[in-house]
Amino acid sequence: MNCFLVSIILPYFIFSFGKELAILPSLKQYWIIKGSTLKLACIHNGTQASQEHSLSFWKSNTHIIVSNGVTVNTIAISHPHDARLTIRTLNITKSDVQFSDGGPWKCILGQNIGNFKEEAVIDVRVLEFQSAEYDIPDILLEDNKLIVHCNAFGVNPTDTNYTFTTEWRKVSEGKDQVLGNSSKYTIFTANRTLEIVKPLREDAGDYRCVLIFNKEDNSSCQEVRSQPFNVKAVPKIETHDKDKNMYLGETLELRCTTSGFPKPSITWMKNGTALNQTERIHPKEDKLVIYNLRFDDEGDYQCVASHPQFNSTDRAKMRVKFRDIKEVLSGGKGYIQVYLWTYILFLLSMLQCGLYAELML
Numbered sequence: 001m002n003c004f005l006v007s008i009i010l011p012y013f014i015f016s017f018g019k020e021l022a023i024l025p026s027l028k029q030y031w032i033i034k035g036s037t038l039k040l041a042c043i044h045n046g047t048q049a050s051q052e053h054s055l056s057f058w059k060s061n062t063h064i065i066v067s068n069g070v071t072v073n074t075i076a077i078s079h080p081h082d083a084r085l086t087i088r089t090l091n092i093t094k095s096d097v098q099f100s101d102g103g104p105w106k107c108i109l110g111q112n113i114g115n116f117k118e119e120a121v122i123d124v125r126v127l128e129f130q131s132a133e134y135d136i137p138d139i140l141l142e143d144n145k146l147i148v149h150c151n152a153f154g155v156n157p158t159d160t161n162y163t164f165t166t167e168w169r170k171v172s173e174g175k176d177q178v179l180g181n182s183s184k185y186t187i188f189t190a191n192r193t194l195e196i197v198k199p200l201r202e203d204a205g206d207y208r209c210v211l212i213f214n215k216e217d218n219s220s221c222q223e224v225r226s227q228p229f230n231v232k233a234v235p236k237i238e239t240h241d242k243d244k245n246m247y248l249g250e251t252l253e254l255r256c257t258t259s260g261f262p263k264p265s266i267t268w269m270k271n272g273t274a275l276n277q278t279e280r281i282h283p284k285e286d287k288l289v290i291y292n293l294r295f296d297d298e299g300d301y302q303c304v305a306s307h308p309q310f311n312s313t314d315r316a317k318m319r320v321k322f323r324d325i326k327e328v329l330s331g332g333k334g335y336i337q338v339y340l341w342t343y344i345l346f347l348l349s350m351l352q353c354g355l356y357a358e359l360m361l
């Protein structure tokens, strides 16, 4: 089942109404988040609609006119296939909705309030999610739990005029993944609480609670998503390259991978100064590349993982130096092998020569 989702923009004229007068969204009860924009459209699809008919929006006996964050638009569209039909739309937009904007909103068709022909009503309800930020602790205790609350003001569990259920979702790669009871999560529906059991760095991310109102009633079923609750983890360098011994003119590559939420960025330092991009030097997010190495490229390199939301950074040091001639003479590991192979090849070729010599004879 697909419930009406607050963030979806309505395809206004796809609907075909049984009624001559209707309010969109076509919900009995319309939940809206405080501070967001309320958009209502009143549509009159009349068989005898004339210029004498007027459409107007009312809230608690107050005629809604352009003022104080409200915009009103009217359009008239004649039905192209039948001259008797006229579809008229009255849109209202109320920005920065407050709790006081909740209540029944009416659209009235008629010449004046005392002499109306028809009215349509929508029950606007305002709610507000309490935002929160959580930190993944550095040291995980034995029975550690991270408790995320979904506090929604304006929603009353004892109000019998609506029902609602709570769902928890983790936002990963832009998609919402619905969470269920598992070894990782415990979900308490009664107090709208999510417990993350023994939270690890990989559990950091955006969580949100989703209230599904009147799930069983198609005409007022609606899904309202909270803003994300950030579960944060400080920047950390997960892996990095070792120290490197290089030759002159070679290409140096140093790698660093990070974890953390929000995702940290990397800056590259050399002997304590930040490296800037040049033709030869390419300090990238996860990799530093230096082409055509020069002697003055020797030094202590560092990758520094940071994010402006944290005061803490993580660093990894990688020393880069040149192989020098003494290393070759004293028989560095690599050189022993080279010597050995050259010697073996030499012996082989000697043997071959011997063989040929025998055959020739």
Ligand SMILES: *[C@@H]1O[C@H](CO)[C@@H](O)[C@H](O)[C@H]1NC(C)=O
Residues within 6 Å of the ligand: 013, 015, 016, 017, 045, 046, 085, 087
């Ligand atoms: C308007 O009403 C007519 C007649 O009832 C109907 O055929 C038409 O689909 C309606 N149009 C819309 C947009 O609801």
Ligand SMILES: *[C@@H]1O[C@H](CO)[C@@H](O)[C@H](O)[C@H]1NC(C)=O
Residues within 6 Å of the ligand: 010, 012, 039, 041, 073, 074, 075, 089, 091
């Ligand atoms: C009414 O609102 C809808 C959706 O926001 C919009 O597409 C349409 O253009 C509006 N009509 C007028 C007359 O502003």
Ligand SMILES: *[C@@H]1O[C@H](CO)[C@@H](O)[C@H](O)[C@H]1NC(C)=O
Residues within 6 Å of the ligand: 160, 161
């Ligand atoms: C809830 O429903 C009752 C009965 O239908 C009604 O009297 C009451 O006003 C409603 N409450 C709200 C807050 O709309």
Ligand SMILES: *[C@@H]1O[C@H](CO)[C@@H](O)[C@H](O)[C@H]1NC(C)=O
Residues within 6 Å of the ligand: 181, 186, 187, 188, 189
């Ligand atoms: C998850 O498990 C807890 C305790 O084990 C239980 O109280 C709760 O109702 C369960 N939640 C769901 C959504 O099944």
Ligand SMILES: *[C@@H]1O[C@H](CO)[C@@H](O)[C@H](O)[C@H]1NC(C)=O
Residues within 6 Å of the ligand: 147, 188, 190, 191, 193
């Ligand atoms: C939520 O309710 C469950 C049991 O119903 C309880 O174990 C848990 O401590 C409660 N959480 C909070 C934060 O109140």
Ligand SMILES: *[C@@H]1O[C@H](CO)[C@@H](O)[C@H](O)[C@H]1NC(C)=O
Residues within 6 Å of the ligand: 216, 217, 218
């Ligand atoms: C709600 O809509 C679904 C299909 O969209 C339908 O199967 C179901 O019967 C409807 N329920 C009610 C109460 O109208």
Ligand SMILES: *[C@@H]1O[C@H](CO)[C@@H](O)[C@H](O)[C@H]1NC(C)=O
Residues within 6 Å of the ligand: 273, 274, 275, 276
């Ligand atoms: C990189 O650029 C910054 C600002 O442009 C400068 O302060 C810094 O000294 C430069 N670093 C190097 C290694 O040139």
Ligand SMILES: *[C@@H]1O[C@H](CO)[C@@H](O)[C@H](O)[C@H]1NC(C)=O
Residues within 6 Å of the ligand: 271, 296, 298, 299, 300
């Ligand atoms: C960087 O430091 C290393 C040793 O710590 C030193 O050998 C090298 O000369 C330094 N490089 C520069 C450009 O200062």
Ligand SMILES: *[C@@H]1O[C@H](CO)[C@@H](O)[C@H](O)[C@H]1NC(C)=O
Residues within 6 Å of the ligand: 309, 310, 311
């Ligand atoms: C970072 O440190 C400064 C001063 O020490 C402090 O005012 C600020 O709140 C800290 N920011 C964070 C995100 O911890």
